[in-house]
Amino acid sequence: MAPFARVTVVGLGAMGGSLARALAGEGRSVTGWSPDAAERRRALEAGVVRRAPDTLAEAVRESDLVVLAAPLGATCDLVADRALRSPGCVLTDVASLKVPVRDAVRRAGLSARWAGSHPMAGTEASGFEASRTDLYRDARVWLVAEPEAGDLGDRLHSFWSGLGARPAFIDAEEHDRLMARVSHLPQLASNALARVLADAGVSPSSLGPGGREVTRLAGSNPAIWRDILAHAGPDLGSALRALAVEAETLARLVDEGDTAALEDRMRHTRSWRAQS
Amino acid sequence: MAPFARVTVVGLGAMGGSLARALAGEGRSVTGWSPDAAERRRALEAGVVRRAPDTLAEAVRESDLVVLAAPLGATCDLVADRALRSPGCVLTDVASLKVPVRDAVRRAGLSARWAGSHPMAGTEASGFEASRTDLYRDARVWLVAEPEAGDLGDRLHSFWSGLGARPAFIDAEEHDRLMARVSHLPQLASNALARVLADAGVSPSSLGPGGREVTRLAGSNPAIWRDILAHAGPDLGSALRALAVEAETLARLVDEGDTAALEDRMRHTRSWRAQS
Numbered sequence: 001m002a003p004f005a006r007v008t009v010v011g012l013g014a015m016g017g018s019l020a021r022a023l024a025g026e027g028r029s030v031t032g033w034s035p036d037a038a039e040r041r042r043a044l045e046a047g048v049v050r051r052a053p054d055t056l057a058e059a060v061r062e063s064d065l066v067v068l069a070a071p072l073g074a075t076c077d078l079v080a081d082r083a084l085r086s087p088g089c090v091l092t093d094v095a096s097l098k099v100p101v102r103d104a105v106r107r108a109g110l111s112a113r114w115a116g117s118h119p120m121a122g123t124e125a126s127g128f129e130a131s132r133t134d135l136y137r138d139a140r141v142w143l144v145a146e147p148e149a150g151d152l153g154d155r156l157h158s159f160w161s162g163l164g165a166r167p168a169f170i171d172a173e174e175h176d177r178l179m180a181r182v183s184h185l186p187q188l189a190s191n192a193l194a195r196v197l198a199d200a201g202v203s204p205s206s207l208g209p210g211g212r213e214v215t216r217l218a219g220s221n222p223a224i225w226r227d228i229l230a231h232a233g234p235d236l237g238s239a240l241r242a243l244a245v246e247a248e249t250l251a252r253l254v255d256e257g258d259t260a261a262l263e264d265r266m267r268h269t270r271s272w273r274a275q276s
Numbered sequence: 277m278a279p280f281a282r283v284t285v286v287g288l289g290a291m292g293g294s295l296a297r298a299l300a301g302e303g304r305s306v307t308g309w310s311p312d313a314a315e316r317r318r319a320l321e322a323g324v325v326r327r328a329p330d331t332l333a334e335a336v337r338e339s340d341l342v343v344l345a346a347p348l349g350a351t352c353d354l355v356a357d358r359a360l361r362s363p364g365c366v367l368t369d370v371a372s373l374k375v376p377v378r379d380a381v382r383r384a385g386l387s388a389r390w391a392g393s394h395p396m397a398g399t400e401a402s403g404f405e406a407s408r409t410d411l412y413r414d415a416r417v418w419l420v421a422e423p424e425a426g427d428l429g430d431r432l433h434s435f436w437s438g439l440g441a442r443p444a445f446i447d448a449e450e451h452d453r454l455m456a457r458v459s460h461l462p463q464l465a466s467n468a469l470a471r472v473l474a475d476a477g478v479s480p481s482s483l484g485p486g487g488r489e490v491t492r493l494a495g496s497n498p499a500i501w502r503d504i505l506a507h508a509g510p511d512l513g514s515a516l517r518a519l520a521v522e523a524e525t526l527a528r529l530v531d532e533g534d535t536a537a538l539e540d541r542m543r544h545t546r547s548w549r550a551q552s
Contacts, residue, residue, distance in 0.1 A: 120484035140484070181478050186487040188530075189469045192522040193462060194545035196515060202457050204551050208396035208416070210493045211462040217486045219549040222542035230535045239472060240527035244520040246468040251516035254464075259506045266498035269470035273495040275480050 003155040003162075004065035004090075006031070009049070010056065010078065012039045014122065015094050016069030017131025020048045022163050025133050033059035042128050057083040065159070067117075068093040072227035076104040084110070092117045092156055096179060098144040098172040100231045105146075115153045116144040118175065119165060120183070126221040137164040144172045180235035184228065187217050188236075189243060194218035279431040279438075280341035280366075282307070285325070286332065286354065288315045290398065291370050292345030293407025296324045298439050301409050309335035318404050333359040341435070343393075344369035348503035352380040360386070368393045368432055372455060374420040374448040376507045381422075391421040391429045394451065395441060396459070402497040413440040420448045456511035460504065463493050464512075465519060470494035 007023055009016045012034040020043060023030045032049030033056055034040050040052035053059045060066050060083060068075045072095045078084065079101065084091060091114040095101050098116045105114045121139035141160045145153030153169065160167040170178075194215045197204075207215065229236075253261050283299055285292045288310040296319060299306045308325030309332055310316050316328040329335045336342050336359055344351045348371045354360065355377065360367060367390040371377050374392045381390045397415035417436045421429030429445065436443040446454070470491045473480075483491065505512075529537050 122484070122486070140482075178478070178482060181473055181476050182483045182487045185472065186469060186483070186490040188526050189465060189523070190486075190490055191542055191545045192519055192526060193465045194548055195522050195541065196461065196518045197457055198545060198548040199518065200457050200515065202454070204549055206416070206454060207458045207462070208398070210398065210466075210496075211458050214462040214466055214490055214493060215545075215549060217490060218542075218545040220486075220542070220546070222539045222546060225542055226535050226539040229530060229538050230533065232530050234531070237527045237531040239476065240523050240530065242472045242475065243468055244523035244527065246471050247465070247516050247520035247523060250464050250468060251513045251520065254505060254508050254516065255510070255513040257506065259502050262505050263498045263502045265471065266467055266494075266496070266501055269467045269474060269491075269494040270496070270498060272470055272474040273480055273491060 003158050005029075006062060006064045008033065008060050008063040008066045009069055010034075010059065010066060011069035011074075012036075012043045012049075012052075012128050012131075013069065014126050014128075014130035014135070015119070016067070017043065017048065017128040018121075018133070018135035019067060019069060019094070019163075021131055021133040022136060024048050024050075026162075031059050031063060039128050046128075048131075055083070056081060060084060060086065060089050063089055065089075066091050068095075071095070071224050072097055072100060072231060074227075076100055079104040079110065079114075080108050084108075089113070090152055091115075094119055096183060096228055097231050098142070098175045102144060102146065102172045111146045112148040112150070113152070114146070115149050115156050116142075116172070117156060117160065117167075118142040118144075118179075119160070121165075126224065134164075136160070139165050141165045141167040142170045142175050143167050144170060144175060176231075176233060177235050180233060181239050184232060184236050185239045185243065187220060187225065188240060190215055190217035192243075279434050281305075282338060282340045284309065284336050284339040284342045285345055286310075286335065286342060287345035287350075288312075288319045288325075288328075288404050288407075289345065290402050290404075290406035290411070291395070292343070293319065293324065293404040294397075294409070294411035295343060295345060295370070295439075297407055297409040298412055300324050300326075302438075307335050307339060315404050322404075324407075331359070332357065336360060336362065336365050339365055341365075342367050344371070347371070347500050348373055348376060348507060350503075352376055355380040355386065355390075356384050360384075365389070366428055367391075370395055372459060372504055373507050374418070374451045378420060378422070378448045387422045388424040388426070389428070391419060391425050391432050392448070393432060393436065393443075394418040394420075394455075395436070397441075401495075402500065410440075412436070415441050417441045417443040418446045418451050419443050420446060420451060452507075452509060453511050456509060457515050460508060460512050461515045461519065463496060463501065464516060466491055466493035468519075 008031040031051045075095045119141045284307040351371045
């Protein structure tokens with residue numbers, strides 16, 4: 001039997017809405033909640049959630065699993081919410097950093113009833129309109145479980161596997177260090193490139209497919225990223241500095257016309273990219 | 277009637293192969309040539325070209341239009357090839373810089389019989405295997421025509437429109453300055469990011485969809501780019517330096533925890549990206 005018969009999804013944006021869609025697609029009864037009444041109504045009308053009560057307390061009542069699908073800061077705040085302290089309710093979240101959430105969980109004394117999830121899936125679009133049934137299919141989902149949580153991590157592993165995702169356990173600190181490089185750095189690299197192009201008066205419509213692709217993330221939702229960047233560790237700053245050094249080096253090689261060195265560097269990254 | 281009844285495509289890699297496929301898809305008789313006999317054979321076997329003679333001279337004989345679909349350096353060399361001097365033959369090319377090709381055309385005394393094309397389409401994969409019928413559909417194709425070329429530019433405009441592409445005229449110098457920003461800068465930004473990740477020991481398989489997307493161009497063919505970078509003007513170096521400055525600024529803001537400034541910068545690039 002699938003773990004967690006009754007699931008409540010808190011937050012009905014692109015992440016929460018997609019999770020509700022995937023669960024509804026399996027015929028499961030999903031309860032949804034959002035602080036935005038219009039979003040609750042849209043999810044109900046779309047048949048994605050069966051119930052969407054007005055209050056968080058009502059939404060999590062008699063739930064086997066509550067999934068917090070809110071931006072990072074809101075997730076940390078939700079963890080401290082009294083509505084989530086009812087004993088029957090176990091918790092996960094989908095925030096993209098795990099140390100801040102784990103620390104909030106510890107402060108709230110909920111370590112025995114929480115394990116964190118981070119699905120590496122997403123879209124630069126946001127809101128319920130951007131949700132889709134297959135967002136998590138084949139996505140890596142990082143799982144962080146405290147020793148006090150017993151088998152909750154394993155049950156969440158089955159939960160995500162059941163949705164076609166690829167869950168894997170990781171240490172919270174290691175996860176956040178990895179994300180600085182594989183997620184936050186590419187995001188800000190895309191923003192940096194977009195800024196240079198915008199400052200040069202280049203219109204996005206004059207980009208070719210490659211340029212459009214590299215700048216697509218620059219369209220991501222700043223409100224989501226504000227929270228993530230507020231909790232960024234020193235790894236992100238040093239990765240950005242390494243990017244600046246490499247861009248400077250490439251500028252020098254281009255100016256010097258050192259095409260052999262440029263080709264060498266391109267071969268190096270091409271072989272790296274070909275690993276899978 | 278479609279302009280250029282008999283077309284010869286010189287170079288049967290991703291660009292030339294795709295052009296031959298698109299023309300063949302319209303029922304046109306295409307002659308192909310490649311210095312690589314195996315590539316000629318593959319294009320013949322795939323039914324993409326009707327003829328693929330051994331020599332360039334034979335391939336361009338009785339052709340109404342010869343399209344040079346070779347890397348930039350090879351394109352400049354081909355322009356000087358005696359085989360292309362037969363009077364009936366008009367020329368275009370698909371190289372991604374136009375000043376070097378135009379200058380080679382001037383040196384060869386062919387300005388009356390050439391107009392340059394640059395389709396902003398491509399793939400990080402290369403070779404005939406990477407060719408596809410719809411590569412040019414909806415792609416911007418920049419056209420550069422010398423006054424001596426008469427109506428050749430207009431005829432090429434119709435040619436590309438007929439294949440579903442979006443041709444537009446541009447001055448050669450302006451084109452190359454634009455490309456430094458919209459094409460070469462995104463390419464090298466992707467390489468720079470990939471290098472930082474590779475140096476940090478990050479495996480490409482741990483990237484999420486966004487990170488995979490921003491580093492995809494890092495898999496581009498270095499042999500193609502060597503030529504382009506050899507002809508890069510000063511604009512590319514300064515654009516790379518601007519990228520380095522912006523990456524440094526972001527590093528500082530991240531280290532200082534200045535999330536308001538970071539969010540501001542993200543809003544700015546998000547609005548830019550939303551223009552179309």
